Amino acid sequence: MPDRSSRSVWSDSLIAEVSVRLPLFDDLSPDTIERLSAQGFGRGLLTASLRARLRKAEFLDLGHLAQSSPVSIARTRKFGPVRVERVRSFIFDELARWLPQARVMHTSEATRERRLDRLREMPAGRLPLDGHQITALRFGEASCADIAACSRLTLLRTGIVSSGDVDQVVATLTHLARGADPLTPRSSGKVRAAPAGGAEAGAARRAALLAEQDREWEDAAPTNTRRRG
Numbered sequence: 001m002p003d004r005s006s007r008s009v010w011s012d013s014l015i016a017e018v019s020v021r022l023p024l025f026d027d028l029s030p031d032t033i034e035r036l037s038a039q040g041f042g043r044g045l046l047t048a049s050l051r052a053r054l055r056k057a058e059f060l061d062l063g064h065l066a067q068s069s070p071v072s073i074a075r076t077r078k079f080g081p082v083r084v085e086r087v088r089s090f091i092f093d094e095l096a097r098w099l100p101q102a103r104v105m106h107t108s109e110a111t112r113e114r115r116l117d118r119l120r121e122m123p124a125g126r127l128p129l130d131g132h133q134i135t136a137l138r139f140g141e142a143s144c145a146d147i148a149a150c151s152r153l154t155l156l157r158t159g160i161v162s163s164g165d166v167d168q169v170v171a172t173l174t175h176l177a178r179g180a181d182p183l184t185p186r187s188s189g190k191v192r193a194a195p196a197g198g199a200e201a202g203a204a205r206r207a208a209l210l211a212e213q214d215r216e217w218e219d220a221a222p223t224n225t226r227r228r229g
Contacts, residue, residue, distance in 0.1 A: 023067045116148065
């Protein structure tokens with residue numbers, strides 16, 4: 001069942017509900033994700049206390065955040081839509097520093113349009129509605145994108161579908177609109193088998209290192225340029 005936060009988008013289209021359940025960014029290359037991850041939380045993302053909350057919620061770094069959904073990030077204590085958007089904007093700016101095409105490819109609007117393009121290739125019959133409902137809604141010749149463009153409230157007002165029906169439609173649209181998951185990033189070093197318990201120890205050391213890096217950057221930043229939450 002969709003989260004309460006995504007179901008509360010009444011005046012917008014179903015694609016808005018879908019988008020908050022998909023990653024902040026899609027179509028990122030494995031190397032780009034690896035580069036984001038290598039930065040930890042970067043320099044100047046929100047405040048040290050908010051970064052600590054992200055770590056407590058088990059978000060590891062910028063690469064992890066870029067592949068996480070707005071809904072999942074918003075579950076972090078003290079986070080909501082405004083701070084989630086700040087996270088997205090921060091990562092967007094980082095991407096734009098290395099990728100000239102990022103300011104065109106990875107805007108919210110461009111990401112939304114790519115997801116709609118995927119849905120345009122699929123008939124409405126792919127959705128969990130029976131034939132009578134699709135006919136009554138006049139979606140017999142429609143694509144999944146046509147239904148995604150409708151709002152939840154508009155569909156419910158027809159009396160043809162229930163809230164539960166729309167929840168299932170949103171869940172299916174989310175699955176269909178999702179981009180391909182990135183492959184494992186290339187690595188220039190040799191991969192060695194980790195001993196038992198090594199992964200946990202490595203993760204703990206990495207978290208400690210990134211926390212120390214954040215503290216160093218926070219201390220080094222001029223007081224009047226530090227970002228506030």
